[in-house]
Amino acid sequence: MLRFSRQLLSSPIGRKLMLSIVLFSSLITLLTTVYQLFKDYNSDVNRIDRAFSSIEKVNLEVLAASIWVIDERLINTQLDGLSQLPDITYILIQDDSGQEWQAGEYQNTSIIEKQFDLIYSNSEDIKVGTLLVQADLNIIYDRLYDKAILILLSNAVKTFLVAGFILFLVWLNITQHLLKLSQYCEKISLDKVFEPLKFDRNAAQDEFTLVANAINSMQQQVRASFDDVRQSKQELQTALEDRERLLELERSYKDELARQVKEQTKELEQSLLILKRAQQVLVEKEKMAALGGLVSGLAHEINTPIGICLTAASSQLSHVEELIALIHSDNATLEEINSILEEYQQSCQLIVNNITRASTLIQKFKTVAAEQRYEKDTQFNLKQLLEDIIDATQIMFSPQHVDVELNVDSHLMVKSNASLLNQIIGNIMSNAYIHGFKGVEYSRILINVKHEAEQINIEVQNNGLNIPCDVAEHMFEPFFTTARNKGGIGLGLAAAFNAATLIHGTISYTPISSLGGPMFVVSFPYQAEIEPA
Numbered sequence: 001m002l003r004f005s006r007q008l009l010s011s012p013i014g015r016k017l018m019l020s021i022v023l024f025s026s027l028i029t030l031l032t033t034v035y036q037l038f039k040d041y042n043s044d045v046n047r048i049d050r051a052f053s054s055i056e057k058v059n060l061e062v063l064a065a066s067i068w069v070i071d072e073r074l075i076n077t078q079l080d081g082l083s084q085l086p087d088i089t090y091i092l093i094q095d096d097s098g099q100e101w102q103a104g105e106y107q108n109t110s111i112i113e114k115q116f117d118l119i120y121s122n123s124e125d126i127k128v129g130t131l132l133v134q135a136d137l138n139i140i141y142d143r144l145y146d147k148a149i150l151i152l153l154s155n156a157v158k159t160f161l162v163a164g165f166i167l168f169l170v171w172l173n174i175t176q177h178l179l180k181l182s183q184y185c186e187k188i189s190l191d192k193v194f195e196p197l198k199f200d201r202n203a204a205q206d207e208f209t210l211v212a213n214a215i216n217s218m219q220q221q222v223r224a225s226f227d228d229v230r231q232s233k234q235e236l237q238t239a240l241e242d243r244e245r246l247l248e249l250e251r252s253y254k255d256e257l258a259r260q261v262k263e264q265t266k267e268l269e270q271s272l273l274i275l276k277r278a279q280q281v282l283v284e285k286e287k288m289a290a291l292g293g294l295v296s297g298l299a300h301e302i303n304t305p306i307g308i309c310l311t312a313a314s315s316q317l318s319h320v321e322e323l324i325a326l327i328h329s330d331n332a333t334l335e336e337i338n339s340i341l342e343e344y345q346q347s348c349q350l351i352v353n354n355i356t357r358a359s360t361l362i363q364k365f366k367t368v369a370a371e372q373r374y375e376k377d378t379q380f381n382l383k384q385l386l387e388d389i390i391d392a393t394q395i396m397f398s399p400q401h402v403d404v405e406l407n408v409d410s411h412l413m414v415k416s417n418a419s420l421l422n423q424i425i426g427n428i429m430s431n432a433y434i435h436g437f438k439g440v441e442y443s444r445i446l447i448n449v450k451h452e453a454e455q456i457n458i459e460v461q462n463n464g465l466n467i468p469c470d471v472a473e474h475m476f477e478p479f480f481t482t483a484r485n486k487g488g489i490g491l492g493l494a495a496a497f498n499a500a501t502l503i504h505g506t507i508s509y510t511p512i513s514s515l516g517g518p519m520f521v522v523s524f525p526y527q528a529e530i531e532p533a
Contacts, residue, residue, distance in 0.1 A: 017170055018163045025159040033151045037144050044140045045112070048087050052114050055082065055133060064118040067095045067128045079103050082133070089136040093118075095129035110137040177208050181215075190226050194219065305354035312347040312354075319344045379415045382456070383408045386447060389425050397433045401443065404429075408449035414456060415527045420499040424507065427496040428460050428520050436464025436517060446515055451526065458522040461513035472509060500524070 059078060066074040075093060082091050083103040089111075090104035095118075111134050118129040177199050184197050197212045323340045383406070390404050429445065437443040440463065448459040467475065478494040500507040505524030513519035 018167045021163040021166060022159055025155070025162070029152065029155040029159065033148055033155075036151065037148055040144060040147065041140065044087070044143075048112050048135045051085050051088065051135070052133060055085075055131075056116055060116055060118060060131065061121075063093065063131060064120040064128050067093070067118060068120040068126075070095075075101055087135045087139060088133060089139075090132075090134035092132040093129060094132075096127065104134070107134065107136065110141070111135065112137060181211070184215075188219065190223060194223065302358055305358040308354040309351045309358075312350040316344055316347045316351075319347065377415050377417055379413055380418050381410075382412045382414050382449060383410050385418060385422065386425065386449075386458075389422055389429065390447075393426060393429045393433065396430070400433060400437075402433065402437065402445055403443065404445045404447070406447045408447070409451065412449065412451060416524060417503050420503050421522075421524070423499050424496045424522055425458065425460065427492040428522075431492050432460075432462045432464060436462050438465060440464055444515055446513075454526055455523055456526045459513075459519055460522070461510075461515050461519035462517040463515040464517040466511060467509075467518050472511070475509075476507075 059082060063075070063078050066078060079091055079093060079101055080103070082088060088104075090106050091102060092106070093101040113132065113134045116131040116133070117127055118131055120126045120128045180199065181197070196216045199208050199212055319340050323337065323344070326336055326340065386406055386408060390406065394402070394404070425447075432445060443462070443464065445460065445462045448461075450457040450459070475493050476497040497507055500522060503524045505522060508521045508523075510519040510521065
């Protein structure tokens with residue numbers, strides 16, 4: 001019995017369970033006791049209130065009449081009757097002349113006190129005195145205290161008895177079997193003969209029976225796996241010996257392979273040197289081919305107006321000789337002279353037009369070289385610059401009407417190369433005027449300016465024709481144009497691309513915009529240190 005009690009009390013699960021039951025039961029007991037005491041306290045206070053109400057209904061008129069006739073005997077009788085009421089500890093009767101009758105001992109604390117006016121009713125209500133009644137709460141407190149002690153003691157005894165019984169049941173049904181399980185697990189050894197786990201229980205199948213079956217099954221599987229591991233270890237030992245022999249062969253193969261790799265590396269280095277030299281030659285050829293294409297394009301564009309000027313000059317020379325011969329002849333007429341002069345005037349006009357075209361071509365080619373890059377960056381209002389570009393473009397292509405909408409902050413100040421930016425936006429808009437609005441009934445261009453933290457993005461979009469993919473692939477190349485038969489030379493977008501690079505920005509193309517046509521986006525850095533004007 002002593003051993004059983006010691007094991008019972010030394011069980012951690014049992015102690016925790018008992019402590020939990022005691023704490024929970026104590027908490028419930030405390031809450032129910034507080035509720036019962038509070039309810040009893042309210043009942044006692046209500047009883048005192050009912051006593052006060054009874055005094056007010058029954059005794060006040062009799063006392064007022066007794067004081068009115070100054071009937072000492074009746075007053076004392078009423079006073080004794082009131083003092084016999086339960087919980088009433090002090091009564092004071094005072095008439096309007098200052099005479100007093102009292103019973104009991106007056107207190108200042110832990111009391112419920114109520115004062116009544118004594119009204120004598122004859123033909124009118126006359127106040128003849130006052131009645132003061134006190135009820136002592138200490139009597140209620142003592143009664144509640146005794147009741148609380150009795151409840152707590154009885155519940156404590158009941159709680160400990162229930163907890164002890166539960167602890168015994170836990171030990172009987174759970175703890176002792178867990179202890180046996182732990183002792184069995186400590187004795188398990190793969191080198192010993194297998195002994196199955198059995199619990200000394202009369203019960204049928206329960207959780208401990210399932211645990212015993214699971215442990216026995218697991219132990220059998222572990223023993224079988226251990227035998228397999230032993231066999232695998234022996235096989236692994238044999239494999240390691242074979243591996244050592246293979247490693248020795250591998251070392252010899254690696255030495256031979258390293259020798260061969262070294263020889264092939266020397267051959268590859270020589271081949272790489274030859275390839276580098278060939279690459280340099282190809283790069284130089286590509287450079288010369290690109291330069292040749294550029295010079296060929298420029299020569300082709302300039303050769304046409306110069307050839308026309310040469311032909312017109314030769315024609316003028318023959319016309320001058322005819323004019324000199326005609327003047328020195330005797331039969332020269334004014335009509336013949338005027339005819340030769342008209343032809344001479346036409347030749348001069350042809351020379352002027354083609355020389356002007358060649359000059360314009362050279363000027364535009366100079367814009368591709370972007371001499372504006374030597375201009376200093378200036379601070380300007382971006383909205384004012386864009387409005388000037390729009391006005392100039394509309395005047396240039398008048399009477400063609402295009403509705404241009406501009407969305408930009410009117411106070412946005414930027415610092416950049418104004419000439420290059422003017423060239424970029426102007427060339428993009430001119431390209432739209434020339435190629436984009438063929439067959440479009442209502443032409444529109446929308447310019448949106450978006451100001452990010454360190455960048456300005458200018459979106460130029462229109463509702464014109466879409467640019468074919470084969471054209472979009474080459475439209476930023478110099479001298480590429482789809483309107484060469486109409487006088488186009490293909491330097492507009494190429495110059496815009498080169499100018500965007502010079503202001504440390506970019507120009508990108510999107511096939512479809514919100515208006516339905518293509519969109520060009522010009523991006524360049526925004527210098528945050530600029531103060532707004």
